[in-house]
Amino acid sequence: MRVGIAALVCGYLLSQFYRAFLAVLSPVLQEDLGATAADLASASGWWFLAFAAMQLPIGEGLDRIGPRRTAGGLMLVGAAGAALFAVATAIWQIKLAMALIGVGCAPVLMACYYIFARSYALALFGTLAGVTIGVGSLGNVAASLPLSAAVExxxxxxxVWGLAGFTGVVALGILALVRDPPSLVREEKGSLLDLLKIPAIWPILAMMAVCYTPVAGLRGLWVGPYFSDVHGFDAGEIGRISLWMGLAMVAGNFAYGPLDRWVGSRKWVIFIGNALTVLCVLGLWAFADGSPAVAAGLLIAAGLFGASFPMVVAHGRAFIPPHMMGRGVTLLNLFGIAPIGLAQIATGRIHAETPADPASAPYQAVFLFFAVTTAIGLVIYLWSRDRTD
Known part of the structure; x- marks a missing residue:
């Protein structure tokens, strides 16, 4: 079981890498393919939307055929997408490649969560979920300075060809090493409607929709164009800032993991962490044209406080029946990922339509969008029921 989980975590490393690597590649893609910031925001958005669109079918797959074939088979699609990215000569090919990579990355984290929920003590779920994302977030780190060095x-x-090959190897490793827990699907299998009839789920879904969106959007794309256009940074300097933000996200995931057991509450750990994230993003909006050191510090702090995703999943999972666990965790993931894709497309348009006078103005509009939407989710989340295992 452990070696299979290790293979899935390698897949999640790639998932974190692919959702963030456009920030570092943006200068070379702009130079070689003429990609604009809006084009790259759209490409990033298609990764998240394809990822999100697969969640409900993946939930059915986890419950019916298990995590091994569900995750391993789709990861091969991701390898094909990376190969397309490596040979792309037009923006539409980059967007299609990102969508295929999103399909490939879609099942790996939920496959881990499914195994944790079915094979380990319930009280350990939040910690195991946080550790998985913490380790997997090293892929986010690799999509910073190490990637910029590889590109040079x-x-x-x-x-990217190297990434395509590694993705294929990981897919084969998942197929060979993962062991499926025994199926619990009954004749009365339940449905998505049954999950949505659970009243306690709805405020948590609202929190899922915003808890990862600002840090994923900023780290996954906007940190690159912002520091390039406003502060004149090159790919290496952007890579260093991305590295520190990625490390902060890793630290945040590890920190969130055991907090529900230490504090005795999931709701208030999540609420306070995301409120601090809103303050950091508002700081970026207020001081966008100020010191780059201040902007970098606020991004790093946002990465630390904005790592509550596994804790929110743990909060929602506590209300899901065991025989619907695959569909339940993928429903939560759908609400966690789809808004990021929509936000990337929306912020791309906001950026394109905001006059660049001063140069920071389009980015201030992007930062404000992330702050306001996250604050709305926080208000709705106040109505949630607290629950720990």
């Missing part, structure tokens, strides 16, 4: 040595196409 091999070129961006060579670096």
């Amino acid at each position: 040595v091999f070129g961006w196409r060579g670096a």
